[in-house]
Amino acid sequence: QVQLVESGGGLVQPGGSVRLSCVASGIIFSTYVMGWYRQAPGKQRELVAVITRSGSTSYLDSVKGRFTISRDNAENTVYLQMDSLKPEDTALYYCSAKGDRGYWGQGTQVTVFS
Numbered sequence: 001q002v003q004l005v006e007s008g009g010g011l012v013q014p015g016g017s018v019r020l021s022c023v024a025s026g027i028i029f030s031t032y033v034m035g036w037y038r039q040a041p042g043k044q045r046e047l048v049a050v051i052t053r054s055g056s057t058s059y060l061d062s063v064k065g066r067f068t069i070s071r072d073n074a075e076n077t078v079y080l081q082m083d084s085l086k087p088e089d090t091a092l093y094y095c096s097a098k099g100d101r102g103y104w105g106q107g108t109q110v111t112v113f114s
Contacts, residue, residue: 002026002103004095009108012085016112020080022095022105032099034071034078038091038110045094049080063089085112 008020020036035050049059049069057069068081078095090112095105 002097004097004103004105006093006095006105006108009093009110011111011113014086014112014114016085017081017083018085018110020082020093020095020108020110022078024076024078024095024097024103027097027099027103029071029076029097030073032097034069035096035098036069036078036080037094037096038089039094039107040088040091043091048093051078082110085110087112087114 003025004022006020006022008018012018031053033050033052036048037045038048039045047060048063049067051057051069051071059067066084071078090110092107092109094107097103
């Protein structure tokens with residue numbers, strides 16, 4: 001059974017930092033492209049960051065320079081370091097794994113408030 005379990009969300013003030021983690025089980029983690037998506041109330045889900053099997057990364061324009069995605073294949077974990085947070089970053093953040101099939105986590109809420 002494949003599971004993606006996110007953690008690390010919470011309440012943070014503007015300018016603050018949060019690190020999200022996603023632990024995968026039931027897949028050969030190193031063979032999957034891993035990503036973080038987010039969905040704010042009333043908006044469509046959008047891709048925030050992705051990291052390939054080789055470690056190449058790409059980001060949503062609005063988070064470039066503030067967010068960093070990384071992976072630890074030994075720990076089957078993908079991270080999203082979020083710095084200089086803004087209220088518009090408030091959303092439910094989802095982890096995704098794409099390989100021969102695609103999988104989603106259940107999400108972790110990040111709320112940026114002043």
